[in-house]
Amino acid sequence: MTVIADGSLRLDAGPVDYALLGFYFLLVLGIGALARRSVSSSLDFFLSGRSLPAWVTGLAFISANLGAVEIFGMTANGAQYGIPTVHYYWIGAIPAMVFLGLVMMPFYYGSKVRSVPEFLLRRFGPFAHLVNSLSFALAQVLIAGVNLFALATVINLLLGWPLWVSIVISAAIVLAYTTLGGLSAAIYNEVMQFFVIVAMLLPLTIVGLYKVGGWNGLVEKITAANADASAQLSSWPGSNLTGIANPVLSVIGLVFGLGFVLSFGYWTTNFAEVQRALSAKSMSAARRTPLIGAYPKTLIVLIIVIPGMLAAVLSPDLAAYKAAGAPKGAEITYNNTIEVLIRDLLPNGMLGIAITGLVAAFMAGMAASVSSFNTVFTYDLWQTYVVKNKPDEYYLRTGRWITVIGCLIAIGTAFIAGTFNNIMDYLQTLFGFFNAPLFATFILGMFWKRMSPLAGGIGLIVGTGSAVTVDILSRNGVLDLSGQGASFVAASVAFLMDIVVSVLVTLVTKPKPDSELVGLVWSLTPRDTLKHSETGENAGWYRKPVVLGVGVLVLAAVLNVIFW
Amino acid sequence: MSEQGNKSAGLFDLRYILALLFGVYGLVLTVMGLWFTKPEGLEKAGGVNINLWGGIVMLLAGIAFTAWARLRPIVLPDAGDATGAGEG
Numbered sequence: 001m002t003v004i005a006d007g008s009l010r011l012d013a014g015p016v017d018y019a020l021l022g023f024y025f026l027l028v029l030g031i032g033a034l035a036r037r038s039v040s041s042s043l044d045f046f047l048s049g050r051s052l053p054a055w056v057t058g059l060a061f062i063s064a065n066l067g068a069v070e071i072f073g074m075t076a077n078g079a080q081y082g083i084p085t086v087h088y089y090w091i092g093a094i095p096a097m098v099f100l101g102l103v104m105m106p107f108y109y110g111s112k113v114r115s116v117p118e119f120l121l122r123r124f125g126p127f128a129h130l131v132n133s134l135s136f137a138l139a140q141v142l143i144a145g146v147n148l149f150a151l152a153t154v155i156n157l158l159l160g161w162p163l164w165v166s167i168v169i170s171a172a173i174v175l176a177y178t179t180l181g182g183l184s185a186a187i188y189n190e191v192m193q194f195f196v197i198v199a200m201l202l203p204l205t206i207v208g209l210y211k212v213g214g215w216n217g218l219v220e221k222i223t224a225a226n227a228d229a230s231a232q233l234s235s236w237p238g239s240n241l242t243g244i245a246n247p248v249l250s251v252i253g254l255v256f257g258l259g260f261v262l263s264f265g266y267w268t269t270n271f272a273e274v275q276r277a278l279s280a281k282s283m284s285a286a287r288r289t290p291l292i293g294a295y296p297k298t299l300i301v302l303i304i305v306i307p308g309m310l311a312a313v314l315s316p317d318l319a320a321y322k323a324a325g326a327p328k329g330a331e332i333t334y335n336n337t338i339e340v341l342i343r344d345l346l347p348n349g350m351l352g353i354a355i356t357g358l359v360a361a362f363m364a365g366m367a368a369s370v371s372s373f374n375t376v377f378t379y380d381l382w383q384t385y386v387v388k389n390k391p392d393e394y395y396l397r398t399g400r401w402i403t404v405i406g407c408l409i410a411i412g413t414a415f416i417a418g419t420f421n422n423i424m425d426y427l428q429t430l431f432g433f434f435n436a437p438l439f440a441t442f443i444l445g446m447f448w449k450r451m452s453p454l455a456g457g458i459g460l461i462v463g464t465g466s467a468v469t470v471d472i473l474s475r476n477g478v479l480d481l482s483g484q485g486a487s488f489v490a491a492s493v494a495f496l497m498d499i500v501v502s503v504l505v506t507l508v509t510k511p512k513p514d515s516e517l518v519g520l521v522w523s524l525t526p527r528d529t530l531k532h533s534e535t536g537e538n539a540g541w542y543r544k545p546v547v548l549g550v551g552v553l554v555l556a557a558v559l560n561v562i563f564w
Numbered sequence: 565m566s567e568q569g570n571k572s573a574g575l576f577d578l579r580y581i582l583a584l585l586f587g588v589y590g591l592v593l594t595v596m597g598l599w600f601t602k603p604e605g606l607e608k609a610g611g612v613n614i615n616l617w618g619g620i621v622m623l624l625a626g627i628a629f630t631a632w633a634r635l636r637p638i639v640l641p642d643a644g645d646a647t648g649a650g651e652g
Contacts, residue, residue, distance in 0.1 A: 016596060020589060027585055034576050053638075056578060188578050195582060199589070199622065203614050211610035347605025349596035349615040353589060 008331060009339050011158045017352030024196065024356045028177055028363070031188045035181025042395040045182035046375040047114060047279045052184070054285035056191055058292030061097075061276040062300075063190035066197060067365025068150060068358060071304065075341075076334035077241070078308020079318060080326070082222065082232025083563050084241040085308070089301035090556040091259035096267035097290040097297065098549040104268050105277060106530035107446055109286040111519045114278070116271040117380045123445050123520045124456030125512075126385075131460050133380040135434050136271060137373055141406050144369035145413020151362035152414065158339060158355065167414050170359070174367050175407040178374075179400050183279055186364075186371040190276075193360040194296070200342075200357030201303040207345045208310035218306075221313040225323065232309075235563045242488065257488025261495040265435030269442055272372040283532035284543065291548040298556050311337045315344055366410065374402045433471065436491040437463020440498035449521045453512060455505035463498030467491060579633035586626035593619030 011017075039045050077085040113119045117136060121129035148167055155166040177185040212218050223229040231240045237247035237254075244250040267273060267290070277289035312322050317332040318340055326333070332340060342354045378399045387394075441459050444451050470490040473479045479486070517524050532538060532545075541547055597616025606613060 016592065016600075020592060023588060024585070027581060031578075031581060188581070191578060192582060192585060195586070195625075199618070203618050207609045207612055207614050210612050345609055345614075347596075347601050347608055347615060349593050349601065349605075350609075350618055353593070353618070 009157050009336060009343060010160060011343055011351060011355070012348070013159060013351060013355065014348045016348055017355060020349075020352035021356045021359065024360065025173060027192065028173060028189050031192070032177025032180040032185040035177075035185040035188060038184060039180075039182050039396070042378070042392050042399060043114070044184070045396050045399050046371075046379065047275070048182070048184040048187060050279060051281045052187065052279050052285070054280055054288040054292055056187060057276050057280045057285065057289040059194050059296065060187040060190040061273060061289050061293035062297045063194040063197075063364055064272055064276060064368035066194065066300070066361065067147060067368070068154070068361040069147065069365060071197070071201075071358075071361055072150075072335060072338060074301070074304045075308040075311070075337040078305035079312040079322070079337045080308075080334045081238075081241045082309055083235050083305065084231070084238035085305045086235055086301050086559075086563060087238055087241065087254050087258060089297060090235075090560055091254055092263040093267060093297055094294050094552060094556045095259060096263040097294040098553055099264060100268045100274075100277075101287045101289065101291040101294075101545055102549050104442070104446070105287045105290070106283070106532075107520065107522075107525075108274060108278060109280075109283050110525075110529050114379050115376050116269055116274050117376055119520070120441075120445075120456065121380070121384065123512075123517070124441075124451075125453040127453060127457035128441065128460060129380065129384075131457055132438065133376055133384075135464075137376050137381065139434060140272065140369040140373035140376075141409045142413050144366045144373070144406065144410035146417055147362055147366045147369065148410055148414035149417035151359065151366075154339070154358060154362070158342075158358075163418065164415075167411060170363055170366070171407050171411050171414075174363050174370060175404060178367055178370050178407075179403045182399070183275065183371050183375075186367045187276060187279065189367065190364045193364040196353070196357045196360045198300070198303070200354040201300070201307060203350055204307045204338075204341050204345060204354070205303045205310070208307055208314060208341065211345070212310060212314060218309060218313065222309065225313060225319065235560060243486075253488045257492045261436045261439070261491045262488065264443075265437075265439035265491065265495070269435055269438040271376060272368045275372050275375065282538060284534070284538035284545070287532060287545040288543065288548060291545055291552065294549075294552040295555070298552060298559065307341055308337050311341045315340045370403060370406050370410070373406050374399050377402050377406070433464055433467035433490060433494055436467060436494040437498035440495045441502060444499060444502055445521070447522050448506075449514065449517055449523055450506055450511045451502060452506045452509040454509045455502040458505050459498040459502035462501040463494040466497040467494035470494075577633055577638055579629045583626045583629035583633065586622045586629065590619045590622030590624075590626055593622060595619075 038049070041049070043049055074085060074088060077088070108116075108119060111119065111122065113122065117129055117133040120132050148171055149163075151170055152163040152166040155161050156163050177189060181188075209215065209218065212221060219233060222232055226232060228240060231238075237250040239245055239247060239250045242250045242253045244253050273290075277286045280286040280289050311318050313319055315332075318334075318337065321327070321330050321332055321334075324330075338358070342351065342358075346354055378395055382398055382402075383390075383395055387398075437460050440463060441456055444459075445456060467490045470479065470493050471486065474486040474490070479489075514524055519525050519529060534544075593615045597613050597619050601613060601615050605615075
């Protein structure tokens with residue numbers, strides 16, 4: 001458990017930088033304490049009493065995803081692949097977020113379910129529900145642990161604190177505010193985290209661009225340093241990112257694998273995301289949540305990818321590493337992109353903001369996992385199968401205890417991750433595969449009333465199993481896929497297998513009676529229960545979900561053309 | 565449709581917290597930028613006084629959040645029971 005940093009990435013943090021970080025912690029805990037006063041029922045604790053305005057839930061929606069793993073990963077992709085990284089946003093997130101807001105949210109919010117697994121319970125019964133609740137709860141605590149460990153290594157590298165100190169301190173802070181204030185505290189902190197992360201990334205982008213001689217200077221340097229510069233400077237076909245040489249297949253991989261299966265699976269069925277929208281105060285606000293989030297999501301990629309590209313030409317270490325073709329065992333790798341930039345570009349003061357931004361990103365990632373885990377565990381496992389029909393205070397208390405236990409498991413996972421680093425990395429990829437078949441099951445289940453309960457459960461298991469199989473085959477070299485292509489193919493196979501198996505099983509099993517599917521299936525749901533109010537706080541053309549959705553699609557399309 | 569389960573908890577106004585965050589950060593950075601940024605810090609950033617500029621932008625962000633919260637205060641739904649309306 002002692003990873004000793006060699007000091008080459010050590011930041012020269014001064015008292016002011018620590019003071020800025022400390023002030024942030026103070027506000028984070030303050031939000032937890034203030035939010036506690038509004039928690040009087042389990043619904044307050046787990047879903048903020050369904051009371052939050054759309055701009056708050058919208059920012060929290062993307063913030064829950066904008067964790068440190070994302071920032072490190074995407075700046076690394078920017079350094080390695082260049083502009084094609086934007087596909088993770090413009091293709092890999094925006095259409096799915098629009099789809100969630102326009103098509104799926106009316107079912108989620110309108111049916112008054114408290115979690116994504118609960119929707120499966122109502123639509124398909126206990127089998128599919130158990131499969132999903134258990135896999136989701138397990139995945140979230142382990143992911144929280146992975147986050148915690150990643151945070152500790154970064155703090156160890158940058159500031160020199162021992163691993164266990166950062167693990168325990170950050171877990172204690174997250175635990176304190178999520179136990180006290182529940183989802184409200186988590187969401188408010190996610191919004192604050194979003195702004196701090198922007199306050200970290202924007203100066204990096206501006207200073208970096210200034211140093212390199214503007215956009216043209218960056219293009220020149222990349223062209224001079226790379227044989228495949230044109231692939232790094234244009235978004236399509238993105239062959240360097242997918243690892244699929246044929247441009248047509250590469251585009252198909254991006255659009256179907258990343259843009260459809262992976263992204264729709266993640267954004268529309270991952271409860272850690274959907275929970276943010278369920279906490280909105282009205283149907284209109286719930287539908288606008290992913291749509292409002294989509295705008296900053298479209299733009300923030302620019303201040304993530306450009307710093308990555310900048311680092312690869314500005315930092316001599318990273319440039320040498322890239323020129324040498326990313327040799328194994330190098331001291332500084334693509335994964336250090338953001339750390340190198342912070343070290344090289346920011347003076348004391350701004351340095352403190354950047355450290356705060358990184359720590360905030362890790363803590364919010366963990367809080368998002370913990371706050372969705374405790375909800376699914378309490379409502380979907382404990383209340384549904386173990387201890388039923390108790391008064392609400394009992395479940396509120398259970399929720400608080402489960403939060404504590406979840407954090408403790410996460411700490412344990414973090415320490416295990418210290419010894420088996422690769423395993424954790426692998427697990428995380430694996431959890432990504434739960435979403436693709438889940439989306440297939442949801443979309444079939446929402447639009448095909450005949451789909452039977454058994455098909456729901458078996459489809460999920462077979463789908464996930466096929467993704468894992470493809471992944472194992474490609475890791476062992478049986479399938480020849482490099483780059484990110486392997487995960488696109490694995491997810492696509494999972495999606496298709498889920499559909500095929502669900503259809504086949506449905507044809508030989510008994511469907512649920514129509515009366516039990518009202519509000520859950522498109523053709524059986526009265527249209528006006530899917531509508532939202534358009535008066536008062538929800539009035540105005542700019543609050544119409546369709547307008548917001550079309551607007552962000554146009555924005556993403558225009559940006560795609562600009563960076564073609 | 566919109567007024568389901570109207571038990572508005574009267575949560576405090578997040579915009580004031582954001583204003584506080586950016587106010588303090590902006591002030592610290594501006595002071596750093598004006599008087600305490602060492603030459604090597606300036607050189608790191610290619611000659612841009614990023615502390616000063618960042619500080620000014622953050623101060624403006626703090627003012628913007630305060631203004632927004634003042635101009636469009638949270639309206640508590642009329643059905644709200646008397647439990648603590650957020651003090652902001």
